[in-house]
Amino acid sequence: MPSDETKFLLRENQIPTAWFNVVPSMPAPPSPPLHPGTRQPIGPDDLAPLFPMALIAQEVTTDEWVDIPGPVLDAYRLYRPTPLYRARRLERHLGTPARIYYKYEGVSPAGSHKPNTAVPQAYENARAGVKRLTTETGAGQWGSALALACSLFDLDCVVYMVGASYDQKPYRRSMMETWGATVHRSPSDTTEAGRTHVEHQSGSLGIAISEAVEVAAGDSETNYALGSVLNHVCMHQTVIGQEAMRQMEMAGEEPDIVIGCVGGGSNFAGLSFPFVRRRLRGESEARFLAAEPAACPTLTRGVYRYDFGDTSGTTPLLPMYTLGHDFVPPPVHAGGLRYHGDSPLLCGLVRAGLIDAVAYRQNETFEAAVRFARTEGILPAPEPAHAIRAVIAEAESARESGEERVILFGLCGHGHFDMSAYDAYLSGTLEDIEFSEAEMEAALERLPEAPALA
Amino acid sequence: MPSDETKFLLRENQIPTAWFNVVPSMPAPPSPPLHPGTRQPIGPDDLAPLFPMALIAQEVTTDEWVDIPGPVLDAYRLYRPTPLYRARRLERHLGTPARIYYKYEGVSPAGSHKPNTAVPQAYENARAGVKRLTTETGAGQWGSALALACSLFDLDCVVYMVGASYDQKPYRRSMMETWGATVHRSPSDTTEAGRTHVEHQSGSLGIAISEAVEVAAGDSETNYALGSVLNHVCMHQTVIGQEAMRQMEMAGEEPDIVIGCVGGGSNFAGLSFPFVRRRLRGESEARFLAAEPAACPTLTRGVYRYDFGDTSGTTPLLPMYTLGHDFVPPPVHAGGLRYHGDSPLLCGLVRAGLIDAVAYRQNETFEAAVRFARTEGILPAPEPAHAIRAVIAEAESARESGEERVILFGLCGHGHFDMSAYDAYLSGTLEDIEFSEAEMEAALERLPEAPALA
Numbered sequence: 001m002p003s004d005e006t007k008f009l010l011r012e013n014q015i016p017t018a019w020f021n022v023v024p025s026m027p028a029p030p031s032p033p034l035h036p037g038t039r040q041p042i043g044p045d046d047l048a049p050l051f052p053m054a055l056i057a058q059e060v061t062t063d064e065w066v067d068i069p070g071p072v073l074d075a076y077r078l079y080r081p082t083p084l085y086r087a088r089r090l091e092r093h094l095g096t097p098a099r100i101y102y103k104y105e106g107v108s109p110a111g112s113h114k115p116n117t118a119v120p121q122a123y124e125n126a127r128a129g130v131k132r133l134t135t136e137t138g139a140g141q142w143g144s145a146l147a148l149a150c151s152l153f154d155l156d157c158v159v160y161m162v163g164a165s166y167d168q169k170p171y172r173r174s175m176m177e178t179w180g181a182t183v184h185r186s187p188s189d190t191t192e193a194g195r196t197h198v199e200h201q202s203g204s205l206g207i208a209i210s211e212a213v214e215v216a217a218g219d220s221e222t223n224y225a226l227g228s229v230l231n232h233v234c235m236h237q238t239v240i241g242q243e244a245m246r247q248m249e250m251a252g253e254e255p256d257i258v259i260g261c262v263g264g265g266s267n268f269a270g271l272s273f274p275f276v277r278r279r280l281r282g283e284s285e286a287r288f289l290a291a292e293p294a295a296c297p298t299l300t301r302g303v304y305r306y307d308f309g310d311t312s313g314t315t316p317l318l319p320m321y322t323l324g325h326d327f328v329p330p331p332v333h334a335g336g337l338r339y340h341g342d343s344p345l346l347c348g349l350v351r352a353g354l355i356d357a358v359a360y361r362q363n364e365t366f367e368a369a370v371r372f373a374r375t376e377g378i379l380p381a382p383e384p385a386h387a388i389r390a391v392i393a394e395a396e397s398a399r400e401s402g403e404e405r406v407i408l409f410g411l412c413g414h415g416h417f418d419m420s421a422y423d424a425y426l427s428g429t430l431e432d433i434e435f436s437e438a439e440m441e442a443a444l445e446r447l448p449e450a451p452a453l454a
Numbered sequence: 455m456p457s458d459e460t461k462f463l464l465r466e467n468q469i470p471t472a473w474f475n476v477v478p479s480m481p482a483p484p485s486p487p488l489h490p491g492t493r494q495p496i497g498p499d500d501l502a503p504l505f506p507m508a509l510i511a512q513e514v515t516t517d518e519w520v521d522i523p524g525p526v527l528d529a530y531r532l533y534r535p536t537p538l539y540r541a542r543r544l545e546r547h548l549g550t551p552a553r554i555y556y557k558y559e560g561v562s563p564a565g566s567h568k569p570n571t572a573v574p575q576a577y578e579n580a581r582a583g584v585k586r587l588t589t590e591t592g593a594g595q596w597g598s599a600l601a602l603a604c605s606l607f608d609l610d611c612v613v614y615m616v617g618a619s620y621d622q623k624p625y626r627r628s629m630m631e632t633w634g635a636t637v638h639r640s641p642s643d644t645t646e647a648g649r650t651h652v653e654h655q656s657g658s659l660g661i662a663i664s665e666a667v668e669v670a671a672g673d674s675e676t677n678y679a680l681g682s683v684l685n686h687v688c689m690h691q692t693v694i695g696q697e698a699m700r701q702m703e704m705a706g707e708e709p710d711i712v713i714g715c716v717g718g719g720s721n722f723a724g725l726s727f728p729f730v731r732r733r734l735r736g737e738s739e740a741r742f743l744a745a746e747p748a749a750c751p752t753l754t755r756g757v758y759r760y761d762f763g764d765t766s767g768t769t770p771l772l773p774m775y776t777l778g779h780d781f782v783p784p785p786v787h788a789g790g791l792r793y794h795g796d797s798p799l800l801c802g803l804v805r806a807g808l809i810d811a812v813a814y815r816q817n818e819t820f821e822a823a824v825r826f827a828r829t830e831g832i833l834p835a836p837e838p839a840h841a842i843r844a845v846i847a848e849a850e851s852a853r854e855s856g857e858e859r860v861i862l863f864g865l866c867g868h869g870h871f872d873m874s875a876y877d878a879y880l881s882g883t884l885e886d887i888e889f890s891e892a893e894m895e896a897a898l899e900r901l902p903e904a905p906a907l908a
Contacts, residue, residue, distance in 0.1 A: 005465075005466045005467070005531075006466060006528075006531040006532075007466050007531055007532075009463045009464075009465065009466075010463075011459075011463065012459045012460060012461050012463075013459070074460075077460040077461055078460075078461075078539075078543075078830065078831045078832075079831065085532075089532075089606070107561060108831075109827075109830075109831030109832045109833065110831075111870070148831055151827075151828045151829075151831075152543070152831070170873075170874075170877065171870075171873035171874070171877075174873040174874070174876045174877040174880070175833065175870075175873055175876075177876075177877075177880050178824055178827050178828075178833060178873075178876050178880065179827060179828060180828055370632055373563075373605075373632050373633060374605045374632075374633060374634055375605075376532065376563075377532045377533065377562075377563030377564075377602055377605075377606070378532075378563045379563065379629065379632060416565070416625075416629075416870040416871065417870065419624070419625035419628040419629060419632075420624075420625070420628070422628045422629075422631075422632050423624065423625075423628040423631075426628070426631050426632065
């Protein structure tokens with residue numbers, strides 16, 4: 001019997017006290033990351049120049065639950081638990097018998113789910129005596145989250161921001177600086193990598209990663225932080241799904257389908273993995289649907305292979321769906337979804353047939369975002385607008401079949417720093433960029449030699 | 455005994471079901487608004503061309519409680535109840551024995567407290583058969599809130615946005631358009647008032663008001679909506695203080711002082727009036743402190759007189775502290791605080807000695823905002839940053855005297871659309887604009903003839 005409430009709020013003492021690790025639940029253990037030189041499985045020592053041992057331990061653990069440290073919980077209290085809403089106005093607008101729920105992470109000070117992992121990463125680095133974290137940021141969501149987290153644990157934060165974004169999104173930069181971070185326009189003259197690519201003035205995520213990693217690798221008091229893809233990052237995000245599960249119980253509901261957008265995969269992992277556990281234990285029949293941009297259709301069009309995590313090919317090889325590590329997606333406004341690969345854990349579950357994927361073009365995505373804003377009020381970020389597009393399709397199919405489907409989706413951030421994209425959509429100048437099969441074929445030919453995956 | 459929690463959340467069924475009207479509690483009844491022509495008290499009929507009868511009735515009611523209609527409560531559920539936080543990290547940073555709490559209204563889709571009144575105004579207009587609402591907006595907070603509310607009740611919304619803001623804040627405009635509003639750069643060629651002032655290309659709130667009122671007065675299906683100052687607007691905002699009172703009880707606390715920023719006064723009224731009631735009934739000893747910009751110091755430097763509500767002198771005369779109706783404050787970044795007068799109810803309580811006021815300059819205000827952002831995470835809007843500045847002063851005085859003071863303040867909005875002001879502060883280019891005594895003396899000489907106030 002569904003509740004007649006619209007908003008489901010937990011008390012502070014209901015913030016999860018452990019992160020959920022999906023690895024022990026997986027039908028097959030994930031293939032290990034490989035050293036880019038030796039092609040042998042990497043060990044903790046290979047990661048030690050960049051990450052503190054506590055995070056490396058989280059990256060490789062096979063424990064199902066990992067306790068959340070007290071100071072991390074203290075910082076989570078600044079914005080967690082986040083609300084779960086029933087989208088009653090959207091349901092009415094669609095005339096659907098489906099009941100639609102969304103977990104809203106935009107209430108974090110940085111405006112997205114990213115602080116869920118930025119906070120524990122900053123904490124573990126501070127505890128290990130590190131003084132400074134470096135990272136890269138494209139659209140600015142991740143850089144903002146890390147700047148916030150570093151301000152809470154008294155760490156210096158240095159962000160290499162992709163040149164084009166730095167110029168187009170000055171307010172994201174101001175936000176990071178307000179939290180005390182130093183923001184460099186990448187390519188910068190502060191690193192060898194930046195100086196070598198000085199001719200690529202608009203920059204790229206690949207160059208920005210190289211700059212951030214170079215600084216961290218060259219200074220023992222400086223580490224590097226990554227905002228998605230890795231196992232420990234996905235694990236940190238599972239506070240989302242654990243809270244959502246409790247809130248869906250308050251709502252008197254069990255989801256028939258869980259929907260989220262996918263860039264590197266951490267948002268989708270965070271919401272869905274706790275529900276995937278239930279499904280794998282035979283306690284639920286829920287389906288899972290990952291929504292991605294048609295301009296960067298990793299899960300729907302990529303190949304399942306070992307590939308580098310970065311564009312320049314210096315990171316470990318990861319087992320994942322990939323469009324080729326040197327595939328440079330067009331500048332779609334959903335900057336957080338422009339990644340050539342995806343989290344190996346998420347890819348493994350897609351490969352195992354547990355998670356489906358669908359890709360949408362920009363204009364249909366923004367059309368969904370505007371419908372959502374005009375019914376539910378909240379202005380979604382372009383990334384979760386892909387999930388909203390998928391939700392509307394599900395709700396419309398429920399209307400056609402007359403089914404009382406229960407839909408849960410992740411609204412992982414607001415769009416307050418993406419209004420220029422809304423402006424482009426409303427004025428009819430947003431382009432539906434086509435994914436180029438030819439370009440990808442070329443990129444796939446440059447995939448690194450590595451063992452085949454099952 | 456204070457709670458050990460940090461965040462106090464109410465359930466949806468704890469949203470207040472009535473608005474609180476402070477009028478019956480006031481030591482003296484407020485002096486009536488006067489007709490600008492006759493100087494006689496205005497009646498409901500004088501307001502009927504602009505407002506629906508239900509809102510006029512709320513404007514003049516002497517009932518202490520006014521029931522909130524069901525459809526308004528339904529819309530409030532999109533973001534209410536809002537959270538109350540204890541600022542533990544700010545307390546630690548200040549080393550103060552004071553305990554600091556803040557009520558955060560930035561979780562509304564428009565990012566401020568303004569939807570609390572935009573929603574009932576849109577609802578009552580829709581119920582009265584009105585098809586379209588017009589309004590003016592400066593910084594864009596109010597225009598955004600009304601655009602959101604109109605989208606929820608299927609009304610057309612036309613916003614006259616001050617020219618300079620229209621150019622400087624394109625994203626606020628996109629936000630309003632995403633919710634379906636039409637936004638005109640003021641002065642526009644759509645009205646006589648706009649065409650007459652075409653030479654003032656940067657516009658002013660006064661011109662924008664004249665444009666919006668002209669359109670509403672000239673069309674029977676169009677009404678006008680105001681975002682502050684009026685009695686019914688202040689009353690709608692009391693959901694803030696009522697929730698805060700319940701949340702302070704959850705926290706096991708009674709405030710010693712309630713602090714808020716003041717522009718037209720509705721934010722301050724909304725938080726403080728329910729606590730003022732308790733004080734007037736002898737149930738509390740709380741003090742009240744209104745924080746305003748030194749560049750527009752209405753309560754601290756103005757005179758208590760009848761004056762026009764608008765710059766052009768066409769509205770009813772209101773009893774209030776005023777800097778003169780044609781005083782044009784310098785373009786401080788706290789756009790929402792640039793008003794020459796204040797709510798008559800608030801001014802009456804200041805006059806009666808129940809509410810104190812203090813004024814701060816821009817740089818000390820932003821210094822406080824940045825300290826808040828780096829400890830509590832949330833980026834405050836420039837308006838509530840004035841309140842934060844006052845809170846820090848109170849907390850520091852508590853530290854010096856060793857007192858366990860309990861401070862409650864209103865964080866009425868986030869600063870996501872004000873990052874250029876942060877940028878100016880961080881780069882050292884923000885000016886501490888001085889209030890000009892000479893300019894004000896001249897403005898006061900132009901005050902309209904009207905009966906003296908007690």
